[in-house]
Amino acid sequence: MMSRRKFLKQSSQTLGAAALLSSLGRIVPAQAAAGxxxxxxxxFLAGGNDSNNTVIPYDDYAAYQAVRGTGALLNIPQAQLLQIAAASHQDKLFGLHPSLPELQALYASGRLAVLANVGTLVRPITKTELLGSGPRPENLFSHSDQQAQWQSATASSSGQSMPTGWGGRLADDIGSAYNPGISFPMVTSLAGVTLFSTGKTTSPIVPGATLIGLDGKDPVATAAYNAVRKLQGLDLGMTLVKAKSAITSSAIDNSRTLQSALKNAPALSTPFPGTSIGGQLKTAASIIAARGTIGLSRQIFFCTLGGFDTHAGQPGTQSSLLAQLSQAMKAFYDATAELGVEANVTTFTLSDFNRTFQPNSGLGTDHAWGSHHFILGGAVNGGDFYGRFPALQLKGPDDLTGEGRWIPTTSVDEYGAKLAEWFGAADLAAAFPNLGNFDTGRTDLAFMKAG
Known part of the structure; x- marks a missing residue:
């Protein structure tokens, strides 16, 4: 049984998150057609995943080994790499980190694609321009700034009159068209209230704290919940208090609606790993299973896996984190296949930045720029690479600083826009205001199937 003290503590978390939500009403149950x-x-791989040790050129292994050789102890022996081919890159062979066997299998089956060298950009730019006065994103190697820029699809950390994320803006753009008459949130954040999940009119539902003690099974929790609702019903003649009370009430109502929908959804037989990212993706799969009750035909989910800031002790840390990622992504894909929606759900990775190709002195790497990412789903043109893989050469044409900080050749805007286009966005510029700075006709970014 939940104690009164525990309930009050967890309720404060719930109400704090609820205060950030816009007016969320009760949903009208409807059947969402699977098609x-x-x-x-x-x-989101928080901390900056080292993609130089995630995706490694197998044919040109010597270029990798020359910098990450055995003396640095960051070198992954060629024999341990999980080989994958890249037809659009002259049939070159690459190797995945040995902790990614599940992703290797998904790649081989045509369900997983790799997008090379993505990062925050103001516009396409060369090394010569950057070393001159060419525009670059603000605070390039700062965790907080780069996380904000990846999630907002801007190259600025300041000056935004209304900070929003591209997931939230995408929901703003298409919510009423695809989810008419449904006031249940289109965006679900399983990592707290995040910038990515927040639009001008969209706010996420945040399962977890908002579901605590709302099932009516615990008498102490139920009594406390009823007391909160009674207080909310009092007319104190205070406009701001009444407005916040209405927001809180709606948030709690949505949480109870979600809890009811999850209870009535078909149980998943797909096993998930007992990790944080495994739990988040299991919740996402459960909510997708309940889509018929919830009635949404478009949904966006945000999950996170942290710990990638590997300035020291990188080999063991990254190996563990990538294993968690690979196992959880495979379980999630299997769950969507179990539900018959594997072609309707696309999973993708983001991260603060890549890490320096040149190791540091502490068995780790430092903050860098362009990185490689995974895209998974039945609608993905998988089994191939997209974008342009950088030249793994210190002080080479793709290295900004001489330590292996790759200048991105694909922007966050272009990456997100391809996903949004598949999703049904009516106005890509609404979600990606800087998209006009880039070539939207690129043929090397066709990682999503039409429709």
Whole structure:
């Protein structure tokens, strides 16, 4: 049984998150046709994943080994790499980190694609321009700034009159068209209230704290819940208090609606790993299973896996984190297949930045720029690489600083826009205001199937 003290503590978390939500009303249950349903699932690798040790050129292994050789202890022996081919890159062979066997299998089956060298950009730019006065994103190697820029699809950390994320803006753009008459949130954040999930009119539902003690099974929790609702019903003649009370009430109502929908959804037989990212993706799969009750034909999910800031002790840390990622993504894909929506759900990764190709002195790497990412789903043109892989050469044409900080050749805007286009966005510029700075006709970014 939940104690009164525990309930009050957890309720404060719930109400704090609820205060950030816009006016969320009760949903009207409706049946969402599987053929019309689509979901985007973002996995943010917080801290900056070292993609130089995630995707490694197998044919040109010597260039990798020359910098990350055995003396640095960051070198992954060629024999341990999980080989994958890249037809659009002159049939070159690459190797995945040995902790990614599940992703290797998904790649081989045509369900997983790799997008090379993505990052925050103001516009396409060369090394010569950057070393001159060419525009670059603000605070390039700062965790907080680069996380904000990846999630907002801007190259600025300041001056935004209304800070919003591209997931939230995408929901702003298409919510009424695809989810008419449904006031249940289109965006679900399984990592707290995040910038990515917040639009001008969109706010996420945040399962977890908002579901605590609302099932009516615990008498102490139920009594406290009823007391909160009674207080909310009092007319104190205070406009701001009444407005906040209405927001809180709606948030709690949505949480109870979600809890009821999850209770009545078909149980998943797909096993998930007992990790944080496994739990988040299991919740996302459960909510997708409940889509018929919830009635949404478009949904966006945000998950996170942290710990990638590997300035020291990188080999063991990254190996563990990538294993968690690979196992959880495979379980999630299997769950969507179990539900018959594997072609309707696309999962993709984001991260603060890549890490320096040149190791540091502490068995780790430092903050860098362009990185490689995974895109997974039945609608993905998988089994191939997209974008342009950088030249792994210190002080080479793709290295900004001489330590292996790759200048991105694909922007966050271009990456997100391709996902949004598949999702059904009516106005890509609404979600990606700087998209006009880039070539939207690129043929090397066709990682999503039409429709």
């Amino acid at each position: 019309d349903y689509k979901a985007l699932v973002c996995i």
